[in-house]
Amino acid sequence: MAERVRVISIAILASDPVTGEGAASCLSRQRELTVLPPQEHERADVILMLTVDVTDETMLLMEAASARSVNPGMGIVLVTGSVREGQVVRAVQFGLRSVIRRQDAGFDRIAKAIRGVADGCGVLPASVQGWLINHIGTVHGDVLGPMGLTPSGLEVREVEVLRLLADGLDTTEIAQKLSYSERTIKNIISGMTNRLGLRNRAHAVAFALRSGTL
Numbered sequence: 001m002a003e004r005v006r007v008i009s010i011a012i013l014a015s016d017p018v019t020g021e022g023a024a025s026c027l028s029r030q031r032e033l034t035v036l037p038p039q040e041h042e043r044a045d046v047i048l049m050l051t052v053d054v055t056d057e058t059m060l061l062m063e064a065a066s067a068r069s070v071n072p073g074m075g076i077v078l079v080t081g082s083v084r085e086g087q088v089v090r091a092v093q094f095g096l097r098s099v100i101r102r103q104d105a106g107f108d109r110i111a112k113a114i115r116g117v118a119d120g121c122g123v124l125p126a127s128v129q130g131w132l133i134n135h136i137g138t139v140h141g142d143v144l145g146p147m148g149l150t151p152s153g154l155e156v157r158e159v160e161v162l163r164l165l166a167d168g169l170d171t172t173e174i175a176q177k178l179s180y181s182e183r184t185i186k187n188i189i190s191g192m193t194n195r196l197g198l199r200n201r202a203h204a205v206a207f208a209l210r211s212g213t214l
Contacts, residue, residue: 006032006118007032007033007034008032008033008034008045008046008114008115008118009034009036009040009043009044009045009046010027010033010034010035010036010044010045010046010047010048010114011035011036011038011040011041011044011046011047011048011065012024012027012035012047012048012050013041013047013048013049013050013061013065014049014050014051015050015051015052015058016050016052019050020050023048023050023107023110026107027048027107027110027111027114030111032115033111033114041065041068042068042069042070042071043069043070043071044069044071044074045071045073045074045075045118046074046075046076046077046114046117046118047062047065047069047074047075047076047077047095048076048077048079048110048114049061049062049076049077049078049079049080050079050080051078051079051080051081052080052081052102053080053081053082053083054078054080054082054083054084054087058080058087059087059090059091062076062078062091062094062095062096063094065094066094066095069095073120074095075095075096075097075098075117075118075120075122076091076094076095076096076097076098076117077097077098077100077110077113077114077117077123078091078096078098078099078100079100079101079102079105079110080099080100080101080102081101081102081103083099083128088128097116097117097121097122097123098113098116098117098122098123098124099123099124099125099128100113100123101125154192154196154208154211154213155192157178157188158188158192159208159213159214160178161174161178161185161188161189161192162192162204162205162208162213162214163214164177164178165189165201165204165205166205166208166209166214171185171186171189189201189204192204
């Protein structure tokens with residue numbers, strides 16, 4: 001039996017219609033990629049944005065595309081001549097996963113980035129990676145840290161409790177280990193599960209594992 005080829009659906013948004021038509025023509029020749037018509041953009045696996053420079057209009061277009069998407073795994077590939085740090089940081093929340101400089105943007109490279117994003121990967125220039133790392137460090141140091149929070153939204157003492165739960169300790173053992181009362185441990189667990197909508201202790205540990213906290 002022939003191996004089934006996964007088809008990746010693409011929505012192309014271009015500041016220049018001619019560039020958009022050229023991209024659609026080139027990408028549609030590859031059998032695993034299909035270019036969607038405008039009326040079906042909301043179901044795209046990957047949105048390809050082509051622009052000379054990222055402007056306020058570009059950001060609004062990206063935000064609108066994200067809001068309309070019915071695909072939870074949708075990711076954005078951005079091809080541009082210039083983009084600022086603040087724009088990248090903001091665009092990540094809209095699904096930006098890959099940035100390609102226009103001078104480096106051959107269609108083979110764009111197709112490779114589209115496949116990578118569809119598979120859950122990101123392709124970012126070193127400078128853009130540096131911006132995001134610095135932003136994460138700033139948020140953690142200036143916002144989360146002083147409030148006693150971790151990037152996952154868990155409090156530091158909640159993480160301590162979850163780590164011991166994951167090690168198999170019960171409430172009494174955790175209380176002794178952390179020098180808290182059993183009532184305090186129960187309150188920490190109850191407050192955490194209620195705040196995050198978790199069902200029980202096992203679900204809380206699983207959440208911490210998935211978020212990379214443990």
